[in-house]
Amino acid sequence: MNHTQRPRLTSTLAVFVVAGAASVLMSACAPLLIGGAAVSGALMYSDRRTSGAQLEDQSIELKAGPRLKEALGDRAHLNVTSYNRLVLITGEVGTDADREAAEKAIAAIDNVRSVVNEAAVTMLTSLSTRSNDALLTTKVKAAFIDDGYIQANAVKVTTERGIVYLMGRVTEKEAAKATEVARGVGGVQKVVRVFEIISDAELKAIEAK
Incomplete structure (x- = not known):
């Protein structure tokens, strides 16, 4: 799948997933990476998620790394971002099978309510x-x-x-x-x-x- 293909949702949810237009240059090499930011203090207080949802999002992102490593080894470069338990997968994988395996691994994490899989089947970025x-x-x-x-x-x-x-x-x-x-x-x-x-x-x- 190329990056313009529409992502799939693993469960129903009122979510906008709208892609704009443009082309992207792709390059090679690198291993699996997981993204996510800590939540604390004033930012947690002013966040539009409940404090419980923020902690669940952190937990999902922390668990994502080992799950993807187990499923894919070093064959992919993926980032997982969770917001209000809606989980976005981005990055690159080598095959459609790896893309599906990544989605399955993330969907199995506790408290994940929906997955948007935007992983591209292409060369890993530099x-x-x-x-x-x-x-x-x-x-x-x-x-x-x-x-x-x-x-x-x-x-x-x-x-x-x-x-x-x-x-x-x-x-x-x-x-x-x-x-x-x-x-x-x-x-x-x-x-x-x-x-x-x-x-x-x-x-x-x-x-x-």
Whole structure:
């Protein structure tokens, strides 16, 4: 499968998964990697997930590494990002069978409610490509802060091969704005939205807490 193929959901969930247009250059080499950030202090308090969901997301990401290592060894470069127990798989695998094995391994982790499998069947990326992806993630996050329309920690950003993936619990307007801002960052090849859309009333209730 190439990176423009639509991802599959392992369970039903009201989630936006919208891919933009553009081409991506791919290069070679490297092992399995797992992504995820620690949650603490003020960020945990202001997060739109419950504290329990944040801890479950951390646990899912920590468990993902050993599960993928067991299933695939060093044949893949994959990142796993969990938000509100919706899990995004990104990166590269060598075969369709490995892609399916990765999804199966992640879906079996406790508390995972749905999986979006965006792993591409292609050559593994180089270290320079991954460094550029990390820089793009930083630039997109900074662009959200500069824009000021949406809380920076309301959207989780992951980048693979110049493709920016956006996750979070956001309203329709916030989703559109976040996509617009991310697309405006230099070097971004495409934006994929993996949002859980909430209503304005739900957002007000979250902010009231």
